[in-house]
Amino acid sequence: METGSAGSTVPSSLEVAAAGQGTEEPEKISHPIADQLFGYLRDVLYYPNRAQLDPASLPEDFREFGEGLVFFMEMLNETRALATALARGDLSCPLPKPDNELASNLKSLHATLKHLTWQTRQVANGDYKQRIRFMGDFADAFNQMVIQLKERQDALLGEIETIQKQRRDLERSNNLFEIITDRLSEWIVVFDRNTGERLFTNHPVGNFLTNTSLESRLYDVLLGHTQQKEESDVEKSMVFSLGDDEVIQWFSATFYPLHWYGYDAMAAVLSDITASKAEIDKLEGVAYRDALTGKYNRHYGMNLFNEWIGQRRHFVVCFIDIDKLKYVNDVLGHAEGDRYILQVAKLLEAFSENACLCRLGGDEFMILAADIDQKAAEDCLEALRDGLVAEELTTQDGTSYRGSFSYGIVEVATDNALPSSEILSQADERMYVYKKAHRMERRDTPA
Structure with a gap:
């Protein structure tokens, strides 16, 4: 019921409509102030852009109520704006006023989403310690995702480290071979450790052996030393002699396993130590x-x-x-x-x-x-x-x-x-x- 300026009680259009329910032909009673306020509520709900109400234009008895409706409309518009921004994923929108209790839950959701956004950025930056302790099923899914991301990153880093180690090993082998071939005067021979196929030599064998007929025996010694199942079983160096009744040569050989264009190969660096061996024998003779x-x-x-x-x-x-x-x-x-x-x-x-x-x-x-x-x-x-x-x-x-x-x-x-x-x-x-x-x-x- 509405109270008019003369103190009479005036039913609103809503009350009249409610009272007429259940009758075949309800009496339709209209009041200008009630219609104005009802129309304002309708516009606030359905046409907020055109909703307008000037409480000062209302009769004195309705002004306070009109001011309340206007305040309600402002809180509703703030709440609607926040809900629309959240629906778009816009977390930078202005928040409703502190006294807008209508939007309190949405403001809490906004704060939660902002914190979740920050946590997501932390995860993107590699902080896999982030966990959500609320939000129910979403928290479980988020936490499981972070755990899986950490596991996948660890696996990926492990693969990267393995590849890098293989690359470093290959580079070391290649660099070592280049250094040996470019700077050393010793004889270098590369061969397939499984078949004995000779893949590379840096000098003709005749420049190394006093008797080239010893060439096959030299290769037999090197191959026999390296034809083993595991590379770790191969001695890194050896000293041996080759010769006949007239001349005996002493050699020192150092071995480097490497991959040579798809071959499981071995590089042997050989030095003729015949002279130094004779000197050592002479010194041992003096000492012993x-x-x-x-x-x-x-x-x-x-x-x-x-x-x-x-x-x-x-x-x-x-x-x-x-x-x-x-x-x-x-x-x-x-x-x-x-x-x-x-x-x-x-x-x-x-x-x-x-x-x-x-x-x-x-x-x-x-x-x-x-x-x-x-x-x-x-x-x-x-x-x-x-x-x-x-x-x-x-x-x-x-x-x-x-x-x-x-x-x-x-x-x-x-x-x-x-x-x-x-x-x-x-x-x-x-x-x-x-x-x-x-x-x-x-x-x-x-x-």
Whole structure:
């Protein structure tokens, strides 16, 4: 019911229409103010662009109501504008006023969408830690999408790293080959490690080998070294010799596996080390040989002795001491003493072809012989000593004397538990026991 300016109650068009429901011919009552306000509401809902109402033009009793309708229209228009912008995906639109409670839910949705947009940008920038804790099914779908994106990125990065590593490996192999071929004077040969097919050489083989007939043997050595199932099984370098009865050449080879135009190939860089090998042998001779006798020296003998101990080999160690060397040096001269030492050294060579004869210094020698027992070693040394005693040695001025030596033997078994020092001490003690037992014999031997 509406109240007119005279205080009478005026039914609105809506009330009249409602009251007439259910009658066959409802009475149609019209009131200008009600029609004006009803038309304004209709325009606000359906034709907002033409909706206009000036509350000041209304009767005084309707002005406050008119102002409320205008305020409602403003909130509705703000809400409608926000809803339209959200429908278009426009999150930059101005928001309704703070006191617009009609748009409060839409404003919350706007804030949520803006935050979701920010999270989506973070994900696009690679931040896969972003998660949504609200929005129900959409949150589950979003979070699952982020997880899958992270997994796919990790897989893609793994593939990229694998490809890059393969490229780096290939570049390294190619660069290495280019460096070798361009800057080194050594002979470089590339061959298929499966078939032995020769793919590349940087110099004619005749410039490398003194005898070109050795070419096939050279390739056989290289191929035999590299024809294995796994590249990791191939030694990175090797030293070998080729030659005949007249000339022997020594080579050093370094190997580089690589892919060569689709071949599973191997590059070998070879250097002729014949001269350096001869120099090394010469230096080893100085380091390991006794200057007077040319036999191995104490350093070499002790190293070999300890090596055999570590390998748990079965062998004998023999200590030999030349008898009466001091007498020969003092009476007959040091030159004759050296001849005496050389005579004994030559005699001891006959102990065994496979034995190692060492001069420990002065009048002492040591023999290391593998796979022989103590009894056989004693028989051999006793026979050699008897031969020396039976032979009359003569100086350059015609003075004659007889030589001899004393020895001590220790047999070392494979299950030996004694330290090397104890074994040597036992051999030394047995040698002095032998020397003491034969002292009278030496006195009866003319010098």
